[in-house]
Amino acid sequence: MTEPDQVCPIILCGGSGTRLWPLSRKSYPKQFAQILGDRSLFQQAALRFGQGGFAAPTIVTGSDFRFIVTEQLAEVGIRPGTILIEPEPRNTAPAILAAVLALVSRNPDAPDPIVLIAPSDHSIPDSAAFGDAVARGRAAAAQGKIVTFGITPDRPETGYGYLELAARPGADGAPVDLLRFVEKPEADRARAMLASGNFLWNAGIFLARASDLVAAFRQDAPDVLAPVERSLAAARADLGFLRLDPAAFAQAPSISVDYAVMEKAPNLAVVPFSAGWSDLGDWDAVWREQPTDADGVALSGPAAAIDCHDTLLRAESEGQVLIGIGLDNMIAVAMPDAVLVAPKDRAQDVKKAVDLLKARGQRQAETLPRDYRPWGWYETLVLGPRFQVKRIVVNPGAALSLQSHHHRSEHWIVVEGTARVTVDDKVQLLGENQSVYIPLGAVHRMENPGKVPMVLIEVQTGSYLGEDDIVRYDDIYARGQGAKG
Amino acid sequence: MTEPDQVCPIILCGGSGTRLWPLSRKSYPKQFAQILGDRSLFQQAALRFGQGGFAAPTIVTGSDFRFIVTEQLAEVGIRPGTILIEPEPRNTAPAILAAVLALVSRNPDAPDPIVLIAPSDHSIPDSAAFGDAVARGRAAAAQGKIVTFGITPDRPETGYGYLELAARPGADGAPVDLLRFVEKPEADRARAMLASGNFLWNAGIFLARASDLVAAFRQDAPDVLAPVERSLAAARADLGFLRLDPAAFAQAPSISVDYAVMEKAPNLAVVPFSAGWSDLGDWDAVWREQPTDADGVALSGPAAAIDCHDTLLRAESEGQVLIGIGLDNMIAVAMPDAVLVAPKDRAQDVKKAVDLLKARGQRQAETLPRDYRPWGWYETLVLGPRFQVKRIVVNPGAALSLQSHHHRSEHWIVVEGTARVTVDDKVQLLGENQSVYIPLGAVHRMENPGKVPMVLIEVQTGSYLGEDDIVRYDDIYARGQGAKG
Numbered sequence: 001m002t003e004p005d006q007v008c009p010i011i012l013c014g015g016s017g018t019r020l021w022p023l024s025r026k027s028y029p030k031q032f033a034q035i036l037g038d039r040s041l042f043q044q045a046a047l048r049f050g051q052g053g054f055a056a057p058t059i060v061t062g063s064d065f066r067f068i069v070t071e072q073l074a075e076v077g078i079r080p081g082t083i084l085i086e087p088e089p090r091n092t093a094p095a096i097l098a099a100v101l102a103l104v105s106r107n108p109d110a111p112d113p114i115v116l117i118a119p120s121d122h123s124i125p126d127s128a129a130f131g132d133a134v135a136r137g138r139a140a141a142a143q144g145k146i147v148t149f150g151i152t153p154d155r156p157e158t159g160y161g162y163l164e165l166a167a168r169p170g171a172d173g174a175p176v177d178l179l180r181f182v183e184k185p186e187a188d189r190a191r192a193m194l195a196s197g198n199f200l201w202n203a204g205i206f207l208a209r210a211s212d213l214v215a216a217f218r219q220d221a222p223d224v225l226a227p228v229e230r231s232l233a234a235a236r237a238d239l240g241f242l243r244l245d246p247a248a249f250a251q252a253p254s255i256s257v258d259y260a261v262m263e264k265a266p267n268l269a270v271v272p273f274s275a276g277w278s279d280l281g282d283w284d285a286v287w288r289e290q291p292t293d294a295d296g297v298a299l300s301g302p303a304a305a306i307d308c309h310d311t312l313l314r315a316e317s318e319g320q321v322l323i324g325i326g327l328d329n330m331i332a333v334a335m336p337d338a339v340l341v342a343p344k345d346r347a348q349d350v351k352k353a354v355d356l357l358k359a360r361g362q363r364q365a366e367t368l369p370r371d372y373r374p375w376g377w378y379e380t381l382v383l384g385p386r387f388q389v390k391r392i393v394v395n396p397g398a399a400l401s402l403q404s405h406h407h408r409s410e411h412w413i414v415v416e417g418t419a420r421v422t423v424d425d426k427v428q429l430l431g432e433n434q435s436v437y438i439p440l441g442a443v444h445r446m447e448n449p450g451k452v453p454m455v456l457i458e459v460q461t462g463s464y465l466g467e468d469d470i471v472r473y474d475d476i477y478a479r480g481q482g483a484k485g
Numbered sequence: 486m487t488e489p490d491q492v493c494p495i496i497l498c499g500g501s502g503t504r505l506w507p508l509s510r511k512s513y514p515k516q517f518a519q520i521l522g523d524r525s526l527f528q529q530a531a532l533r534f535g536q537g538g539f540a541a542p543t544i545v546t547g548s549d550f551r552f553i554v555t556e557q558l559a560e561v562g563i564r565p566g567t568i569l570i571e572p573e574p575r576n577t578a579p580a581i582l583a584a585v586l587a588l589v590s591r592n593p594d595a596p597d598p599i600v601l602i603a604p605s606d607h608s609i610p611d612s613a614a615f616g617d618a619v620a621r622g623r624a625a626a627a628q629g630k631i632v633t634f635g636i637t638p639d640r641p642e643t644g645y646g647y648l649e650l651a652a653r654p655g656a657d658g659a660p661v662d663l664l665r666f667v668e669k670p671e672a673d674r675a676r677a678m679l680a681s682g683n684f685l686w687n688a689g690i691f692l693a694r695a696s697d698l699v700a701a702f703r704q705d706a707p708d709v710l711a712p713v714e715r716s717l718a719a720a721r722a723d724l725g726f727l728r729l730d731p732a733a734f735a736q737a738p739s740i741s742v743d744y745a746v747m748e749k750a751p752n753l754a755v756v757p758f759s760a761g762w763s764d765l766g767d768w769d770a771v772w773r774e775q776p777t778d779a780d781g782v783a784l785s786g787p788a789a790a791i792d793c794h795d796t797l798l799r800a801e802s803e804g805q806v807l808i809g810i811g812l813d814n815m816i817a818v819a820m821p822d823a824v825l826v827a828p829k830d831r832a833q834d835v836k837k838a839v840d841l842l843k844a845r846g847q848r849q850a851e852t853l854p855r856d857y858r859p860w861g862w863y864e865t866l867v868l869g870p871r872f873q874v875k876r877i878v879v880n881p882g883a884a885l886s887l888q889s890h891h892h893r894s895e896h897w898i899v900v901e902g903t904a905r906v907t908v909d910d911k912v913q914l915l916g917e918n919q920s921v922y923i924p925l926g927a928v929h930r931m932e933n934p935g936k937v938p939m940v941l942i943e944v945q946t947g948s949y950l951g952e953d954d955i956v957r958y959d960d961i962y963a964r965g966q967g968a969k970g
Contacts, residue, residue: 302847306837315824321849323838325827332817334824339800341817341826342810352791353808362787364806381866382876386917387900389874389942391867411920413896413944415872432871433946435896435922457874459898459942461918 007134007207008113009049009057010099013042013069013120014086016062018354019282019347022338023316026366031121032068035280036289039076042069045120046078048127053135054116056081058103060095063087066241067372071395082106085238087231087246092204093260094252097217097228098244100210105232114141115213117206117257122279123289129275133173137207137271140175145269146216146262147175147207150200152274156190159281161202161258168197169272178268181258200270203277206257212267221260227251239374239477282347283331283340287312303334310344338364374477375400376453388460392446394419396454399447401475408462408469410438412446417454420447443473492619492692493598494534494542495584498527498554498605499571501547503839504767504832507823508801511851516606517553520765521774524561527554530605531563533612538620539601541566543588545580548572551726552857556880567591570723572716572731577689578745579737582702582713583729585695590717599626600698602691602742607764608774614760618658622692622756625660630754631701631747632660632692635685637759641675644766646687646743653682654757663753666743685755688762691742697752706745712736724859724962767832768816768825772797788819795829823849859962860885861938873950875943877931879904884932886960893947893954895923897931902939905932928958 016029024030031042039047049057058081061069066085073080082102086095096117103113116134124130137147150163162182169176181202185193193199206213217225227248234245253260262268278289290298290312297305301315303322314333315322322334329344340353357365370379375398381389394400394417402422412421413435420429421436422445429449430436438444440462448454501514509515516527524532534542543566546554551570558565567587571580581602588598601619609615622632635648647667654661666687670678678684691698702710712733719730738745747753763774775783775797782790786800788807799818800807807819814829825838842850855864860883866874879885879902887907897906898920906913906921907930914934915921923929925947933939 304838304841304845306834306841307831313826320822320824321842321847322824323826323841325825325834325838326831327826327828330826332824332826334819336821337805339805339807339817339819339824340810341798341808341812341815343812346792346811349791349810353789353810356789356791356808357806360789362806381874384900384940387940387942389866389876391874409918411896411898413946415869415944415946433894435920435944437920455869455872457872457944459900459920459944461898461900 005053006055007053007116007138008055008081008103008210009116009118010096010103011042011045011049011057011059011118011120012092012095012099013045013065014060014062014089014095015119015121016089017121018351020280020286021350021354022333022335022340022364023314025364025368027064028068028368028370028372029065029121030280032065032072035286036123036125040072041123041280042120043072043076044123045118046073046080047076048124048130049116049118050076050078051127051131053131055113058099059083060086060099062089063243067374070240071372083241084235085241085243087244087249090249090252090254092257093217093221093224093255094228094249096257097213097224098232098249100213101229101232102235102242104210104214112209112211114138115208115210117204119204122203122277124275124277125289126275130273133271133273133275134207136173137175137269140269140271141207141209141212144209144212145175145267146212146265147269147271148178148262149203149205149207149273150270151203151277152272153194153199153201156187156194157201158185158187158190160184160279162193162199163202163270165198165200165270169200169270173272175269175271178270181263200272201277202258203273203279204258206262207271213261216261216265219261220264221255224252224255224260282350283312283333283342284344284347287331287344303332312344337369374398376448378458381457383465386461386463386465388465390458390460392456392458394446394448394454394456396448396451399476400445401470401477402443402445402473404441404443404471404473405462405469406441406471407464408460409440410444411459411461412436412438413457413459415455415457417448417452418450419454419456420449421445422447445474490538491540491598492538492601492623493540493566493588493695494601494603495581495588496527496530496534496542496544496603496605497577497580497584498530498550499545499547499574499580500604500606501574502606503836505765505771506835506839507818507820507825507849508799510849510853512549513553513853513855513857514550514606515765517550517557520771521608521610525557526608526765527605528557528561529608530603531558531565532561533609533615534601534603535561535563536612536616538616540598543584544568545571545584547574548728552859555725556857568726569720570726570728572729572734575734575737575739577742578702578706578709578740579713579734581742582698582709583717583734585698586714586717587720587727589695589699597694597696599623600693600695602689604689607688607762609760609762610774611760615758618756618758618760619692621658622660622754625754625756626692626694626697629694629697630660630752631697631750632754632756633663633747634688634690634692634758635755636688636762637757638679638684638686641672641679642686643670643672643675645669645764647678647684648687648755650683650685650755654685654755658757658759660754660756663755666748685757686762687743688758688764689743691747692756698746701746701750704746705749706740709737709740709745767835768797768818768827769829769832772816772829788817797829822854859883861933863943866942868950871946871948871950873945875945877941877943879931879933879939879941881933881936881938884961885930886955886962887928887930887958889926889928889956889958890947890954891956892925892949893945894925895929896944896946897921897923898942898944900940900942902933902937903935904939904941905934906930907932930959
């Protein structure tokens with residue numbers, strides 16, 4: 001339940017970009033990756049609202065990411081409010097509106113809540129300062145303003161939109177009325193705006209009463225409001241998620257919240273924020289946010305630099321060293337299945353690498369080796385001509401479907417935790433170091449009845465080892481024949 | 486047996502350098518790596534002598550590389566003559582002399598053989614042209630000359646030694662007398678030598694009668710001759726290898742054949758060779774030898790270049806893509822456990838990367854994930870807190886030692902070929918898709934009784950998984966307690 005004076009955060013985490021490839025991929029986008037520190041950006045966003053003054057967050061994400069969301073929240077000990085599944089990406093306006101409406105409909109008798117719309121794919125290192133900024137905006141929001149947050153610029157950035165304020169912000173950081181939104185500028189214009197002091201970067205964060213947001217949509221974007229209302233009315237609960245109705249949601253235009261309502265709304269105010277923010281829009285931006293040594297070298301993982309300057313070297317796996325020698329203004333990101341090397345000033349072109357790999361049909365373009373499923377995750381350790389070895393991790397209480405295969409046998413060896421294994425008519429518990437054989441054609445299931453993750457090594461042998469050789473008899477996640485996992 | 490008119494090749498493959506890290510490592514040096522094409526440089530050297538006119542090669546290598554040598558020769562279907570093990574690296578003079586003496590002692594009644602001393606860590610793409618050059622040198626060698634091969638230079642290289650000829654080589658490529666050896670020059674001197682036409686690169690390849698080489702050592706390097714003779718007299722046959730006596734060999738000075746005898750010998754002639762040669766001394770040299778596109782980009786493996794120029798991009802594993810964007814005169818080499826990025830003109834500094842990793846105690850400095858043993862090889866697929874998964878490949882007819890462990894149990898699953906498995910008193914044959922469990926403490930052995938390699942997945946569980954937890958009861962390779970494998 002929401003306390004009357006709590007702000008209700010809405011965390012957006014359905015987006016996916018390509019400019020932080022290979023760390024961020026379509027199957028596991030930027031907000032879920034460990035870009036800064038050992039928490040994902042999504043976890044950092046959720047933890048930002050874990051402090052007092054905030055209700056449990058409402059989360060909007062895509063169907064493919066729903067189990068990443070639940071796993072990452074569990075890791076940091078945060079219990080979400082509603083987790084809303086958008087059937088397809090339609091930019092920010094439909095997603096935000098759906099979350100606001102879902103929040104209101106969940107507590108129809110509660111007072112009009114103040115909501116905070118928060119993207120999860122950027123960095124705000126100082127959570128306390130951010131909490132202060134939210135507090136500074138509260139009164140204005142309570143009086144009917146839509147409060148946006150403007151980042152004090154420290155360079156004439158041409159990659160961000162700006163907010164033009166009616167006056168220079170005061171030292172108290174109190175809200176200032178917004179004059180207008182400014183599109184990404186040319187370099188000259190960016191320098192002039194930086195010098196003026198009346199222009200702040202648009203961080204895409206909003207604080208407002210739910211009723212005022214809905215009213216703005218009713219006024220300026222009724223074509224968004226109607227289908228989103230229908231998609232929520234026809235939404236379907238699914239294992240703790242709330243799935244918006246796909247047919248209705250598809251009728252909403254794909255439009256950003258700025259274009260749909262914010263740029264037309266007369267009641268906007270800006271809270272200035274100067275404690276550090278980055279959209280981490282490309283590897284150059286990541287280099288700016290990571291700690292660097294005296295030579296401007298930022299390292300992460302088992303990476304090392306010899307005579308390098310102003311360079312980012314990221315080794316994303318403990319088992320893979322990355323060495324740069326004599327590099328200047330370069331980026332190198334190493335993962336076990338993909339490596340990127342580029343000058344910093346070509347950081348925007350990383351999407352070309354993804355396009356190239358997609359055109360070649362290489363799976364590294366969009367997917368990580370680790371595959372997340374309702375029950376946990378797996379990764380292929382080695383794929384041979386007639387065999388495959390997988391590591392499978394099953395969450396406590398989770399179960400794979402009851403299934404059989406036409407073309408392969410499987411050996412399962414439990415190496416951590418406890419498994420409950422069904423093979424045809426026999427059910428048995430396997431502890432660490434116990435194994436079982438699943439003959440070709442046998443009906444089988446793997447479950448984790450325990451309280452800790454169960455780790456199992458699976459050795460498959462057979463003439464065809466594709467994920468689609470699966471006959472499903474029963475699935476607690478209600479997936480069909482040939483579906484994966 | 487050697488035909489009377491055959492040249493006897495001596496292939497040197499005991500060396501190890503650091504400048505082609507990460508592909509070349511101390512445990513698996515350059516000559517055994519696939520640097521150009523899908524054969525190693527050593528295999529290419531052996532195949533060069535696989536044509537008519539050459540006897541089976543005598544091979545000199547280090548103890549750590551002996552099974553790499555036999556496996557790589559088997560792969561290309563070459564049966565070696567003697568494989569001589571040098572107990573420790575003592576530069577080229579003792580190794581060459583030992584091989585010459587071993588060759589003579591093997592056929593004491595045969596006529597004085599003509600030997601060809603051939604390093605295996607360089608590239609000679611045109612084997613036929615090289616065969617012609619050897620043929621051009623034969624008569625001179627038969628008349629008592631020590632024939633060396635001089636590479637026609639195509640650039641003022643400062644990284645090689647030169648040979649000064651008594652006259653400009655003729656169009657017929659006939660041997661020319663050598664005036665003197667010239668050390669690696671300064672740039673000015675290198676340009677002058679290139680312009681003169683009387684200077685060729687010293688490739689370190691020699692053709693001579695065995696008796697003339699031994700005589701040269703007797704004359705100019707008796708301190709090498711005496712201990713090498715003793716080390717050969719006390720040599721010990723071991724599984725098809727001939728191990729030089731370590732105590733005697735250690736008394737030979739560590740000296741190159743050039744310093745020990747060649748620079749003092751009065752009877753040297755040079756056969757010019759212009760059909761292409763490279764010592765592949767660093768990644769810059771490799772870039773020069775690999776095929777490049779119109780932009781000077783050389784790619785190997787699943788690597789791709791976007792807007793790159795004069796750049797080498799090598800992805801050494803099929804499972805790892807490497808993408809370069811906007812690179813100029815750069816080198817990037819990606820392996821699953823190590824990645825190197827450097828400008829081409831820093832190629833000589835790659836050894837600094839190896840030094841740095843050694844100082845940090847990181848195994849990537851010197852060893853590859855794949856570990857070669859008398860019986861085949863293994864690699865770790867995943868190492869967890871209390872488990873490890875390995876892929877083990879056992880050569881036909883080979884056997885691991887009879888052993889037990891104090892701290893781990895093992896599950897073995899055969900995925901290719903057939904295994905004969907001993908567990909305590911029980912011996913059984915396992916085919917593809919069969920498995921066996923080795924309890925902690927059980928005495929066990931794995932053998933491949935078949936005609937094709939046997940591939941097995943081993944899942945270990947236990948509190949300590951180090952290679953030194955091994956009690957050995959019997960070993961066809963005569964290794965002791967705690968020795969690996």
